[in-house]
Amino acid sequence: LARGPVAPDLAGRHVVISAGGTREPLDPVRYLGNRSSGKQGYALARTAVARGARVTLVEANTGLPDPSGADIVRVGTAVQLREAVLKAAADADVVVMAAAVADFRPAEYVTGKIKKKDGQEPAPLTLVRNPDILAEVAADRAAPGQIVVGFAAETDNVLANGRVKLLRKGCDLLVVNEVGERKTFGSEENEAVVLAADGGETPVPYGPKEALADTVWDLVSARLG
Ligand code: CTP
Ligand code: CA
DSSP, rough: OOOOOOOOOOTEEEEEEEEEEEEEETTTTTTEEEOSSHHHHHHHHHHHTTTTOOOEEEEEEOOOOTTTTTEEEESSSHHHHHHHHHHHHTSSSSEEESBBSSEEEEESOOOOOOOOOOTTOOOOOOOOOOOOOHHHHSOOOTTOOOOOEEEESSSSHHHHHHHHHHHHHTTEEEEEEEOOOSTTTOEEEEEEEEEESSOEEEEEEEEHHHHHHHHHHHHHHHHHO
């Protein structure tokens, strides 16, 4: 992607970005996962580095090559992601939760591989809720001016659901994607609306994930003191 010189408007800022999708293990060989590719989070990391930020990228199961200039923390599960994000957020100016966090995890981890038994149906899977990392970061800001950004993928009533979610999470910005067959998962491009807690609504036309990332940083930059 050809880009001209970028203003270093994030110089001296520490930004924390989560990317990818958590995997919740059932046994040593199986997990519950999701389709997040991590590409939007990586685009956020690359553009933040280009704009001068110190970047901590908390990466869950993406398999993507490390972006240069970012500190990478690798995690697997939602509980590990929470720990890594909270730790990095302690001195962060901005936290962006682009990762797809599993809402539920298996209630118990079976230490040996789960085996079939002749003539028996499988036991039902019991799930428990994972912590809501975004809501927690937004509620317990490490510093008063810290900016917190969330992502949401919605299939219906995208803007209305997005507004409700922004309020419920308590974040400053929420990037809302409409998901459909062709859209978002694994693709190089994205289309979204960025909702702001102050009422702002910024549509981002279908285009490269870097363009959406730069719009997010523009909005963040304007809100940093
Ligand atoms: N998120 C989080 N921790 C969770 C679930 C979600 O931090 N346990 C974050 C995601 O990283 C994302 C935002 O919350 O930035 C919205 O995720 P989404 O799945 O859309 O929200 P949920 O509250 O889980 O709502 P839903 O029931 O629609 O999945
Ligand atoms: Ca969810």
